[in-house]
Amino acid sequence: xxxxxxxxxxxxxxxxxxxxxxxxxxxxxxxxxxxxxxxxxxxxxxxxxxxxxxxxxxxxxxxxxxxxxxxxxxxxxxxxxxxxxxxxxxxxxxxxxxxxxxxxxxxxxxxxxxxxxxxxxxxxxxxxxxxxxxxxxxxxxxxxxxxxxxxxxxxxxxxxxxxxxxxxxxxxxxxxxxxxxxxxxxxxxxxxxxxxxxxxxxxxxxxxxxxxxxxxxxx
Numbered sequence: 001x002x003x004x005x006x007x008x009x010x011x012x013x014x015x016x017x018x019x020x021x022x023x024x025x026x027x028x029x030x031x032x033x034x035x036x037x038x039x040x041x042x043x044x045x046x047x048x049x050x051x052x053x054x055x056x057x058x059x060x061x062x063x064x065x066x067x068x069x070x071x072x073x074x075x076x077x078x079x080x081x082x083x084x085x086x087x088x089x090x091x092x093x094x095x096x097x098x099x100x101x102x103x104x105x106x107x108x109x110x111x112x113x114x115x116x117x118x119x120x121x122x123x124x125x126x127x128x129x130x131x132x133x134x135x136x137x138x139x140x141x142x143x144x145x146x147x148x149x150x151x152x153x154x155x156x157x158x159x160x161x162x163x164x165x166x167x168x169x170x171x172x173x174x175x176x177x178x179x180x181x182x183x184x185x186x187x188x189x190x191x192x193x194x195x196x197x198x199x200x201x202x203x204x205x206x207x208x209x210x211x212x213x214x215x216x217x218x219x
Contacts, residue, residue, distance in 0.1 A: 001089045008097040022059035022102040029055035030113045041118045048117035049178035057167050060102050060138045067146030091206040095139050103135030127178045134174045134194045140201040141166050147209035
């Protein structure tokens with residue numbers, strides 16, 4: 001499992017698309033939305049958490065077809081399925097890689113890009129923490145979209161129909177936790193619900209993804 005994680009991380013850094021494409025999308029969203037809204041600083045501060053979280057959601061879901069596709073094409077997935085490594089652990093490895101190569105990097109950039117939205121550094125750090133907590137759920141949902149992509153010919157359409165709506169609770173709780181903190185309200189319940197979603201998806205979704213992969217290999 002750790003060998004797979006190291007292999008995919010090296011491939012992401014070597015090819016660049018697994019690292020720079022999500023970062024570029026994140027930066028583009030954070031820069032363009034305020035330009036479209038106008039120069040009102042107060043408005044920017046009010047919607048900054050939502051903009052940052054929207055950027056994370058779309059950035060993590062960019063390369064879903066590249067999660068399992070290359071391994072299916074070169075026979076790696078078939079060899080792993082017939083090895084002693086459970087297919088669920090292979091899926092967890094993919095989730096960890098997606099989280100490390102996209103979610104963690106985006107969380108690190110969040111306080112700095114928040115300054116472009118006139119978001120105070122303190123709130124930027126809170127938003128970064130919420131992204132660290134919620135991005136594992138998004139990474140797992142993204143892997144589910146990748147599994148659907150190899151399971152069905154019209155996977156790109158199913159990815160958009162299934163994965164994006166599932167990300168809405170993560171987006172809501174992540175944004176609400178930052179807004180509650182900024183208003184001095186109780187923000188811990190929002191963080192706990194966000195953590196619950198991440199834990200539940202990590203525990204359940206790999207088995208659904210493994211079923212999709214086994215179905216493809218059985219054909």
